[in-house]
Amino acid sequence: MSVNKEKYQEIIKYLDGKAKLIAVSKTKPADDIQVLYNLDHRDFGENYVQELIEKYSLLPRDIHWHFIGHLQSNKVKYIAPFVYLIHGVDSLSLLKEINKQALKNNRIIDCLLQIHIAKEETKFGLNSDELEVILTDDLTELNNIRICGLMGMASFSNNLDLVKLEFQYLKNLFKKYTPLSTAQCQMQILCMGMSADYKIALEEGSNTIRIGSLLFGERQYT
Numbered sequence: 001m002s003v004n005k006e007k008y009q010e011i012i013k014y015l016d017g018k019a020k021l022i023a024v025s026k027t028k029p030a031d032d033i034q035v036l037y038n039l040d041h042r043d044f045g046e047n048y049v050q051e052l053i054e055k056y057s058l059l060p061r062d063i064h065w066h067f068i069g070h071l072q073s074n075k076v077k078y079i080a081p082f083v084y085l086i087h088g089v090d091s092l093s094l095l096k097e098i099n100k101q102a103l104k105n106n107r108i109i110d111c112l113l114q115i116h117i118a119k120e121e122t123k124f125g126l127n128s129d130e131l132e133v134i135l136t137d138d139l140t141e142l143n144n145i146r147i148c149g150l151m152g153m154a155s156f157s158n159n160l161d162l163v164k165l166e167f168q169y170l171k172n173l174f175k176k177y178t179p180l181s182t183a184q185c186q187m188q189i190l191c192m193g194m195s196a197d198y199k200i201a202l203e204e205g206s207n208t209i210r211i212g213s214l215l216f217g218e219r220q221y222t
């Protein structure tokens, strides 16, 4: 299936400049990314380090590459030179490794902390206590990272009330920590909402959504 340009235009119009769209291109060819690039889209999300590196090497340099998957500490070094924003950070040890690799590359890497908001066991993320610990205790030495906000994934469910409650929970955490402003932490990005639930997420205050299948078609994993 080819890229759905009409859907892209429709979503951009729907967002009306009030929220940002990250086009999630995992498993899709570089040519598909180029199609949206040619419509002036610059923000793309990838989940796998190897795949991201390959696409980075093939595509224009002014793309903002968002790493939205679960990042293993030993792979941070491969994306540290160019990654625009790392979304799924869910431990202090990962933050420290990102800081170390950012320092080596003489840059500051922006990160989002991932919060566990879904009922499902499989989704990664911090709970509110772990978030509190990271934000209030541990950041002072980490001069090469900046926590820019929070991200979360709602339950994969037809129960829209549940999805809504999960987004509200994340929004409330975001609001709670927004006043906290230090060199290492400025809460600006509330990243929630995917193809199935982005409208609910926007109603609940999301300012950044991550959309894959609506734009690029269903993914096939081999």
Ligand SMILES: *Cc1c(COP(=O)(O)O)cnc(C)c1O
Pocket: 024, 026, 047, 068, 069, 153, 194, 195, 196, 210, 211, 212, 213, 214
């Ligand atoms: C794959 C993925 C998406 C996109 O999902 P769609 O349902 O295809 O829009 C968004 N966020 C994350 C973290 C993902 O892994």
